[in-house]
Amino acid sequence: MAIIGGTGRQGPGLALRFAATGLEVLIGSRSLDKAKRIAGEISAKLKAAGIEGAGEVSGLTNEAAAKLAQIGCLTIPYPTYRTALPPLRAELQGKILIDVTVPFVGYKPPEIERPSGGSAAEEVQTLLGDQVKVVGAFKTTPASLLAALERKLAADILVCGDDPQAKAEVIRLIERLDVRAFDAGPLKNSQVLEGLTAMLLSLNVKYKRRALDIRLTGI
Numbered sequence: 001m002a003i004i005g006g007t008g009r010q011g012p013g014l015a016l017r018f019a020a021t022g023l024e025v026l027i028g029s030r031s032l033d034k035a036k037r038i039a040g041e042i043s044a045k046l047k048a049a050g051i052e053g054a055g056e057v058s059g060l061t062n063e064a065a066a067k068l069a070q071i072g073c074l075t076i077p078y079p080t081y082r083t084a085l086p087p088l089r090a091e092l093q094g095k096i097l098i099d100v101t102v103p104f105v106g107y108k109p110p111e112i113e114r115p116s117g118g119s120a121a122e123e124v125q126t127l128l129g130d131q132v133k134v135v136g137a138f139k140t141t142p143a144s145l146l147a148a149l150e151r152k153l154a155a156d157i158l159v160c161g162d163d164p165q166a167k168a169e170v171i172r173l174i175e176r177l178d179v180r181a182f183d184a185g186p187l188k189n190s191q192v193l194e195g196l197t198a199m200l201l202s203l204n205v206k207y208k209r210r211a212l213d214i215r216l217t218g219i
């Protein structure tokens, strides 16, 4: 798996969780040095946690990571994908891209916008073209929970996408993390997920919490 912009908050947590299951993870960055440094930190955490059989974590440029991996994961701030994705377009053709981005335009109070009346995920799909299978996931999952490898993820992961096979593959991948993942409908339902993320941040403020997330009941 290649994590595009894997050097921030969300990317390293995802890398840590997936590598702990034995998956090879490529940390992508605009800077090769930064990618290698963060990959080294993640590898050290896996070692310190005594994870046996962890996947290798290495650092590459976003372009090299996107080229090598069969599945990508996009963890860069909105709306930087408008300039960051076009150079990666060719490398991602025919592949799955898990879109984690949320179109925040402010955090105090948490506020998102709807790119072109839709969601960030739909805009990413438009930027990359039909041959890239964009699947929205992890949009409501706080980075701090992903990073806390010693704690099981208790929240559910809702997964949106228009390609049923790609969505099923992403759900299987997420289930490796020992977490529940659900098919939450077409990619346009990312509008709901992205709005929900802003609402969760507001709830964090209101109830003085840091990492509220969601879990379905009755299923």
Ligand SMILES: NC(=O)c1ccc[n+]([C@@H]2O[C@H](COP(=O)([O-])OP(=O)(O)OC[C@H]3O[C@@H](n4cnc5c(N)ncnc54)[C@H](OP(=O)(O)O)[C@@H]3O)[C@@H](O)[C@H]2O)c1
Pocket: 005, 006, 007, 008, 009, 010, 011, 028, 029, 030, 031, 034, 035, 074, 075, 076, 077, 078, 080, 081, 084, 100, 101, 102, 103, 104, 138, 139, 140, 141, 142, 143, 144, 197
């Ligand atoms: N943080 C969370 O708890 C959380 C939860 C759910 C969803 N999300 C979403 O996940 C995405 C990433 O969040 P984050 O908190 O990890 O963001 P972040 O730490 O602010 O940034 C992640 C990485 O994006 C890259 N980046 C920044 N500006 C860029 C640009 N102009 N072009 C290309 N790459 C750029 C940087 O990597 P390099 O400098 O190495 O290139 C940076 O390390 C966001 O869309 C966010 O809304 C975050």
